[in-house]
Amino acid sequence: MSPPRLAERLLAWAVPMGSFGTHMMGDLAEEYVRVRSRRGRLFGDAWYAWESVRLGGRFIVRRIRGRFAGDGNAGNPGPYRGTGRSMLRDLAFAVRLARKQLGVTAVIVLTLALGIGANAAIFSVVSGVLLRPLPFEDPDRLVHFVNMRKGEHMFGGTFSYLDFEDYRDGVRQFEDVLAYLPGARTVLGRGEPQRIATARVSGPYFDLFGVRPAVGRFFLSEEDRLGHAPVLVLSHAYWQESFGGDSAIVGSTVSLDKEPYTVVGVAPASFEDPFGDPVLWIARPPIFDAQRHSRHGYLITLIARIRPGVSLPAAEADVERVTTRLREEFPDKDGFHVMLRPVTEVMLGDFRAPVMMLFGAAALLLLVACANVANLALSRSAARVREFALRAVLGAGRGAVVRQVLIESLCLAVVSGVIGLGLAALGVDLIIRIGGASIPRGHNVGVDGLVITVTGLITVASAALFGLAPALYAVRSDPAPLLRGGDRGGEGRVMSRLRAGIVTVEVALSLVLLAGGGLLLRSVWSLWNVDVGIETENVLTFMVTPNDDDYSEREHLSAFWSELETQLSTVPGVVAAGGATQIPMGTGMTSCFGFQRDDRPPPEPGQWRCAQARTVTPGYFRAAGVRLVRGRFPDERDGPNANQVLAINETMAREEFPGENPLGKRLTIQRTSQEIVGIVGDVKQGGPDQDVVPMVYTHQAQEPATWMRERMIFTLRTARHPLSVAEEARRAVWSVDPTVPITDVRTMERVVADNIQAPRFRATLVGAFAVVGVILAILGVASVITYAVSHRVREFGIRMAVGADARSLIRLVVGDGIRLTAVGLVVGLAAAAAVARLLQGLLFGVSSLDPAVFLGAPALLVMAAFLASYVPARRVGRIDPVKALRTE
Amino acid sequence: MDKQFLGEFEQMVLLATLRLGDGAYAVPIREEIEREASRRVSRGALYTTLERLEAKGLLASRFGDGSDERGGRARRYYSVTEPARAALREAREAMANLWRGVENLVEGR
Numbered sequence: 001m002s003p004p005r006l007a008e009r010l011l012a013w014a015v016p017m018g019s020f021g022t023h024m025m026g027d028l029a030e031e032y033v034r035v036r037s038r039r040g041r042l043f044g045d046a047w048y049a050w051e052s053v054r055l056g057g058r059f060i061v062r063r064i065r066g067r068f069a070g071d072g073n074a075g076n077p078g079p080y081r082g083t084g085r086s087m088l089r090d091l092a093f094a095v096r097l098a099r100k101q102l103g104v105t106a107v108i109v110l111t112l113a114l115g116i117g118a119n120a121a122i123f124s125v126v127s128g129v130l131l132r133p134l135p136f137e138d139p140d141r142l143v144h145f146v147n148m149r150k151g152e153h154m155f156g157g158t159f160s161y162l163d164f165e166d167y168r169d170g171v172r173q174f175e176d177v178l179a180y181l182p183g184a185r186t187v188l189g190r191g192e193p194q195r196i197a198t199a200r201v202s203g204p205y206f207d208l209f210g211v212r213p214a215v216g217r218f219f220l221s222e223e224d225r226l227g228h229a230p231v232l233v234l235s236h237a238y239w240q241e242s243f244g245g246d247s248a249i250v251g252s253t254v255s256l257d258k259e260p261y262t263v264v265g266v267a268p269a270s271f272e273d274p275f276g277d278p279v280l281w282i283a284r285p286p287i288f289d290a291q292r293h294s295r296h297g298y299l300i301t302l303i304a305r306i307r308p309g310v311s312l313p314a315a316e317a318d319v320e321r322v323t324t325r326l327r328e329e330f331p332d333k334d335g336f337h338v339m340l341r342p343v344t345e346v347m348l349g350d351f352r353a354p355v356m357m358l359f360g361a362a363a364l365l366l367l368v369a370c371a372n373v374a375n376l377a378l379s380r381s382a383a384r385v386r387e388f389a390l391r392a393v394l395g396a397g398r399g400a401v402v403r404q405v406l407i408e409s410l411c412l413a414v415v416s417g418v419i420g421l422g423l424a425a426l427g428v429d430l431i432i433r434i435g436g437a438s439i440p441r442g443h444n445v446g447v448d449g450l451v452i453t454v455t456g457l458i459t460v461a462s463a464a465l466f467g468l469a470p471a472l473y474a475v476r477s478d479p480a481p482l483l484r485g486g487d488r489g490g491e492g493r494v495m496s497r498l499r500a501g502i503v504t505v506e507v508a509l510s511l512v513l514l515a516g517g518g519l520l521l522r523s524v525w526s527l528w529n530v531d532v533g534i535e536t537e538n539v540l541t542f543m544v545t546p547n548d549d550d551y552s553e554r555e556h557l558s559a560f561w562s563e564l565e566t567q568l569s570t571v572p573g574v575v576a577a578g579g580a581t582q583i584p585m586g587t588g589m590t591s592c593f594g595f596q597r598d599d600r601p602p603p604e605p606g607q608w609r610c611a612q613a614r615t616v617t618p619g620y621f622r623a624a625g626v627r628l629v630r631g632r633f634p635d636e637r638d639g640p641n642a643n644q645v646l647a648i649n650e651t652m653a654r655e656e657f658p659g660e661n662p663l664g665k666r667l668t669i670q671r672t673s674q675e676i677v678g679i680v681g682d683v684k685q686g687g688p689d690q691d692v693v694p695m696v697y698t699h700q701a702q703e704p705a706t707w708m709r710e711r712m713i714f715t716l717r718t719a720r721h722p723l724s725v726a727e728e729a730r731r732a733v734w735s736v737d738p739t740v741p742i743t744d745v746r747t748m749e750r751v752v753a754d755n756i757q758a759p760r761f762r763a764t765l766v767g768a769f770a771v772v773g774v775i776l777a778i779l780g781v782a783s784v785i786t787y788a789v790s791h792r793v794r795e796f797g798i799r800m801a802v803g804a805d806a807r808s809l810i811r812l813v814v815g816d817g818i819r820l821t822a823v824g825l826v827v828g829l830a831a832a833a834a835v836a837r838l839l840q841g842l843l844f845g846v847s848s849l850d851p852a853v854f855l856g857a858p859a860l861l862v863m864a865a866f867l868a869s870y871v872p873a874r875r876v877g878r879i880d881p882v883k884a885l886r887t888e
Numbered sequence: 889m890d891k892q893f894l895g896e897f898e899q900m901v902l903l904a905t906l907r908l909g910d911g912a913y914a915v916p917i918r919e920e921i922e923r924e925a926s927r928r929v930s931r932g933a934l935y936t937t938l939e940r941l942e943a944k945g946l947l948a949s950r951f952g953d954g955s956d957e958r959g960g961r962a963r964r965y966y967s968v969t970e971p972a973r974a975a976l977r978e979a980r981e982a983m984a985n986l987w988r989g990v991e992n993l994v995e996g997r
Contacts, residue, residue, distance in 0.1 A: 002959060024935055026954065026961030027914045033957040051931065058932035 003032045006425050006447050007049040010418070014056030016063075028052065049422060094408040104380060108373050109416045112462060114772055115369030116420030118362040120447065120455040121427035122765075125435075126355055127454075128445035130348060135270040137210025138308075142343040143315065144274070145177075145302035149335045158298045161291035163326065167302060167338075170322035173315045177304040178202040179288065182276055185256040186545060186741050193741035195545055196238070198256070199278035200285035206233070206267070208305050215239075216250035216265030219283040226292070230261045231283050236269040238279040256282075257547055272441060274343045275301060295330065303343065316340050332608075351440055354762050354842060364513050365769045366462060371506040372776045374466040375499055377409065379787055381470040382495050388474045402471045409467025410460070417459030421447060424455070431765070438758035469498065496788050500820055503780045507824025507865075508831060510770070510777035511857055515832035517770035518853035519843055520763035526688075526845025527756045533683035533692075534584055535625030539748035540722035541583055544733055545711035546740045558640065558701040560736065561712060565617040567732040568716060573725045578620030579700070579712035584685050585755040586713055586744075595696070597656070598666040598673055611652055611694040612685065613669065615703045623715040624748075627681030629653075631663045634677065634699035644702055647678035652694035669696065672704070687755040689844050715748070722747045762842060774861065777824075782868035785817045789872050796876055797884025806877035813876055817869025818862065825858045832857075892944065892975040899979055900925055901937050902946065905966050913952070913963045914938065938966065946972035 002008075008025070015021035028051060036044025098105040136142060145167065146157035159167070161179070168177040181200040186193055203224025206213070214236055223231055232254065234243070243249045253260040261282065291297050306315045319338045327333050341349075381388070391401055425447045432442050439445070473495070544564065551557040561579060568577035594608045603609070618635040621628070629650055638645050646667070653662050662676045682692040700709050718725050726745055733742055746754070753760070789796075796809055836848040846853075894902070904920040905912045917938075918929050941947040952963040968976075 001957065020935075020939060020964075022961050023951070023964035024914070024931075026958035026963060028931070029958045029961065030955075031915055054930065055932050055935075058936070062936075 001033050001036055003029055003048045003052075004045045004425070006421065006452075007045075007052045009452075011052035011056045014052075015059050024055070028055070053418065090404050090407040091411065093404070094411045097408065098411065101380065104376060105412065108376050108412050109419065111369045111372050111376075111776060112413060112416035112466075113419035113423055115366035116417050116455060116458055116462065117423030117427060118365050118769060118772075119359075119458055120420055120424035120451055121431060122355070122359050122362040123454050124424060124428045124447055124451045125431060125439065125445050126359060127448065127450050129351060129439065129441045130355065131450065132441075132444055134344060134347065135211065135268075135272060136343075138305075139344055140342065141175075141306045141308065142208070142274075143304055143306060143312070143340040144343055144346045145304065145319065146339040146341050147298070148337050148339050157301070159300050159302055160294050160297050161288060161300060162293070162295045164300050164302060166326060167319065167322055170325070171304075171318050173307050173310045173318040175305040175307055176204060176208055177302055178205055178208055180205070180275055180301040180303055181285070181287065181299055182278065182301075183285075184545070186547060188255055188258060188739065193739055195543070195741040195743040196279040197277065198280055198282055199273060199276070200282045200287065202288075203283050205281060205283075206271075208303065209271070211268055211271050213265040214268045215247045216263070218265055223283040225284070226289050228284065230259060231264045232256075232261045233281045233283075234263055234266045235277075235279050235281075236267055236271070239266045254280075258549060272347070274303065274347050296332075312340060312342070347440055350758075351438075354758065357839065357842065358762065358765055361513060361516060361766045361769045364509050365773050366458070367465075368506050368509045368513070368773045368776050370462050370466040371502050371509070372780050373412075373462075374469045375502050375506075375780050375783060377466060377470040378473060378495065378499055378502070379783065381405070381473050382787075384474075401474050405471040405474050406463070406467045409463045409470070413459045413463035413466075417455055420459070421452065421455055424451070434764055435761045436757055437754070438761050469502065473498065496784070496791070499784050499787065503777070503784050503820055504824040504827065506777045506780045507821050507861060508828035510773040511825055511828030511861060512832045512835050513766070513770040513773040514857040514860070515828075515853055516835055516839060517763070517767040518857055519836060519839055519846060519848065519850060520759070520766050522846040522850060522853060523842070523844040524756065524759050524763045527759060528688075528752075530684065530688035530845070532584060532688055532752065533626065533681050534748070535717070536748040536752055538718045538720075538722055539624065540716040540718060540726060540729065540745070541586070541713055541748055541751060542726075542729070542745040543711060543713045543743045544579070544740055545743070546737060548706075548710060550737070550739075551710075552706060554640070554704060554706055557706050557709065561617055561700050561709065563736050564712075564714070564733060565619050567736055568714060568729060569619065571716070571725055571728045571732050573718050573720050574716045574729070575719055576619055576623040576717040577714060578617045578623040579714045580614050580616040580620045580624070581700075581709055581712055582614055582685075583624065583713045583715060583751070584683050585687050585751050593669050593696075595667050595669040598668055609656075609694070611648075611669070611696050613708075614695065614697050615700045615709045616697055617700055617712070620715060621680065621697075623717045625717070626683060629679040629681055631676070631678035633680065634697060634702075638699040638702055640701050642702075644672055644674040645677040645699070646674045647680050647697045648676055649680055649692070649695040649697075650682045651692045652696070653679045655694060667696070670705075674698070688752070689756075713744075759842070759844065774864065777861070778864045778868045781817055781821060781865050782872060784820065785813060785869045786872040788816065789813060789875055793879060793884045796879050797881040800879065800881040801885065806879075809876045810870075810873045813873035814866065814869045817865055817873070821862060821865035825861060829854065829858065892946065892971060894975050894979045897933070897937060898941060898946075899976065900927075901934070901941065902968055902972055902976055905947065906968050910965070912966050917966070941972070942966075945969060946975065 008029075011025060011028070012021070015024055028048065031051075032044055032048045035047050039047075133139065144157070145159070147159050147163075148157070164177070164179050171177060179202045183198045183200055184195055185198050186195055188194075201219075203219040203221060206218040213233070216233075218233060219231065222228060234249070239245060239249065249263050250265060251262065253262055255261075267281070287299075291299065306312070310318075316339075319340065323336060323338050327336060388401055391404075392398075428445055428447060432439060432445055435442065546557070546560060551560055565577055565579060568574060571577075593613045594610045596602055596608065616634070618633065620626070621633045631647070634645055634647055646669075648656075648662060648667075656662070657665070662679065664675065666673050666675050668674070680697065683695070684690055684692055685695070686693075700712075703709055714729075716722065716725060716729060730742055733740060796804075799809060800806070832854070833849060840848045900921050901917060904917045904924070907920060907924075908916055914931075914934060918931065918934050921927060921929050938947065942949060946969055947966045948969050949964050949966050952965055954960040954962040
């Protein structure tokens with residue numbers, strides 16, 4: 001139970017160094033523990049933050065006083081004594097003023113805190129994800145080999161084992177080339193069977209990154225040889241979670257799928273695997289041995305370290321030399337080449353543009369907030385014109401008055417900045433939760449020293465921004481007429497124009513935000529409404545992974561899957577059940593298998609085409625809602641000894657059999673000839689924004705290889721809420737085999753939502769910024785109109801006295817409000833169109849000049865402006881002309 | 889050393905320190921004053937006063953052990969010095985002298 005870190009750090013900075021500050025902080029920490037255990041964490045944190053601001057503030061003031069005014073007793077004049085005194089006076093005055101007008105102060109501080117907080121929160125993400133160096137030695141020299149063919153990724157950029165060896169032994173400009181293969185294993189004997197993510201790697205894997213183990217050691221060179229003893233390294237998080245961080249774990253064994261592995265070490269907490277988040281790493285696994293003669297099993301990911309001083313193009317040329325040799329030796333590798341992608345790009349590449357866009361949106365919000373505050377500050381200055389005039393008459397130079405106003409602004413900004421940092425600390429948690437897996441390195445994100453520094457700069461900059469207008473206003477006025485008490489009308493007009501200008505800017509900026517948010521939200525809406533080719537409502541999905549050893553026999557595994565389908569179909573509330581080796585938008589292996597038509601000559605080397613293959617249980621089609629276009633689905637009659645059959649999707653039928661009837665034709669895949677018995681509807685496997693690829697479906701019982709169906713994702717179509725059958729479904733699976741782990745239990749709607757998490761995240765944040773921005777802009781319009789009305793009371797009185805009716809005057813005022821907004825909208829529309837073009841890459845299914853957004857957003861603002869003007873305008877109707885004329 | 893005059897709050901801090909004996913550090917001192925004198929005490933004011941009293945030689949301090957809940961930061965225990973006792977005595981005498989003969993007027997009897 002330690003106090004909130006941010007507040008503690010601020011306090012440590014504020015209080016004097018040495019023993020005095022230390023015991024004071026200890027006292028506060030001690031009291032915090034008591035407060036928290038009595039009143040709960042939230043109250044405790046708030047209490048601590050408030051007390052540290054009070055305590056810290058006192059010591060900061062004392063320190064400033066010491067610097068500027070000397071320490072008093074010793075007669076030591078501080079280094080800036082002269083200025084110090086008066087600045088201190090300005091400061092005291094600013095604080096008094098802020099206290100006197102508590103309402104306005106609160107509005108200003110809150111507005112700014114929102115703007116600053118939004119920026120600090122987004123900057124925390126920028127800092128943690130993009131700016132914090134990757135925890136590797138010299139990360140710029142680490143590259144990922146991407147296997148390409150004619151400009152397209154082959155098999156997710158993977159290589160065969162023999163290719164790997166050829167590259168490793170053939171290149172000269174690299175320190176090392178290593179193999180990586182993601183996988184999953186089942187841990188037994190620790191409660192429920194647990195399915196964990198693993199990485200299978202060549203021995204020197206960790207040496208490549210130049211990291212040190214937290215405990216124990218990493219892999220030895222003999223552990224990179226054929227048939228070595230099975231060893232693994234645990235991730236720091238898993239070690240903490242499952243083994244309580246006990247160092248004695250080194251040397252003990254862990255059972256993965258019933259196979260014993262020796263734990264040799266633990267990776268450091270800071271280590272981030274570039275290719276995912278594995279729970280443990282296995283050195284040179286048996287699958288590498290099994291694949292060691294394979295030239296065509298594209299499985300393995302390659303990562304390498306370039307020698308110091310070698311440029312990326314030079315390294316690429318070095319790799320190309322090996323590729324050329326491979327192409328000559330193996331004609332079916334025609335068109336292959338390798339692209340080197342820096343590991344930094346692999347980890348952060350896709351995230352850079354969106355996060356910079358979010359930063360831009362936050363900056364716009366801050367500008368709107370500054371404009372709004374400038375507006376409020378101006379109205380405050382207007383009430384003080386006499387004070388400024390008096391100061392000028394009494395001999396205050398322009399500089400003194402400007403300084404006074406700027407110090408007031410700075411005071412407000414600093415308080416807002418501190419609150420903004422607090423908001424950011426809360427906001428960051430929220431952002432990480434909404435962003436989820438779409439934010440790489442999310443665990444690094446937090447309010448750190450850099451964030452505090454940058455927020456400080458942002459705070460000072462915004463003080464300058466919103467303090468400028470009131471400061472200039474304060475010195476431009478000629479004191480004489482003001483002191484006589486006349487000509488407020490003229491002043492009022494200048495003021496109105498200044499404020500109208502600011503509101504115009506505000507409306508324009510908020511329109512940009514609103515249009516941007518609108519476009520992103522429309523994109524998410526389009527993504528939701530894409531027909532992905534399956535039914536997503538009322539479907540539950542989960543993954544089942546039986547132990548390899550228990551089901552190594554083909555018949556045994558087939559029986560297991562079909563028994564599972566039967567059991568799951570009888571669960572109450574389940575309408576249909578079926579499994580597939582991969583479900584749309586789900587995680588897992590995407591495999592592309594080369595095929596050829598039996599009625600055509602075999603394709604030229606390098607010309608063969610591939611289709612994604614799914615092995616399913618017959619109930620899958622109905623459970624997932626895949627449409628039947630022609631023919632039939634593979635079903636019960638297609639046993640292991642019957643005619644081998646498959647169904648193809650519409651895209652494959654169109655591309656491979658143009659103008660022909662594919663039914664009855666035969667394809668050879670994996671050296672097995674199979675008859676096409678059905679054409680099924682297209683399914684967007686990769687997600688709503690991905691293209692449909694050619695696809696074949698086979699009955700699992702006809703699939704000879706057990707590794708092709710070593711695990712399945714079951715889909716259950718339900719009559720009630722899908723999650724309500726989850727528990728019974730679990731029991732049904734375990735009634736067949738109590739040792740199989742069930743993982744990734746999600747509704748199909750969740751699967752789709754997770755698939756579009758990144759666009760949803762962006763739209764949510766920009767949408768929220770837009771809402772705040774629009775509210776601020778509308779408040780700006782309202783305040784300008786209110787001000788104008790109060791300054792034109794006399795004018796309206798005269799107009800009414802000579803016969804104008806209240807309604808026409810109200811119309812006049814509302815018209816002013818709308819006109820004001822309209823100017824802002826014209827400017828804003830132009831800016832929004834420019835910004836929309838920048839957003840293009842992040843949009844889906846909506847044009848960057850979408851009419852609904854570009855008409856709707858201004859319309860919304862006009863309506864809001866109407867309300868914002870109408871409410872204050874009604875006061876005109878209540879003006880009593882006699883009274884109005886008398887008051888002046 | 890010159891005669892030391894004590895402010896009201898300084899007297900309260902010294903008295904509370906005396907009352908607490910060996911266990912006197914800032915947290916209980918503040919609580920003691922709040923409870924016995926029914927008066928809100930800001931932490932900032934207390935620390936400033938403690939620092940000043942120690943500089944004047946009216947308080948002496950020593951460090952205790954740091955515990956986990958304090959993030960390992962030691963407590964600073966205060967004790968009242970002999971000059972402080974003298975100053976307290978004088979303050980009480982001064983007050984008592986001034987009070988003499990006016991109790992009835994103040995009590996309104």
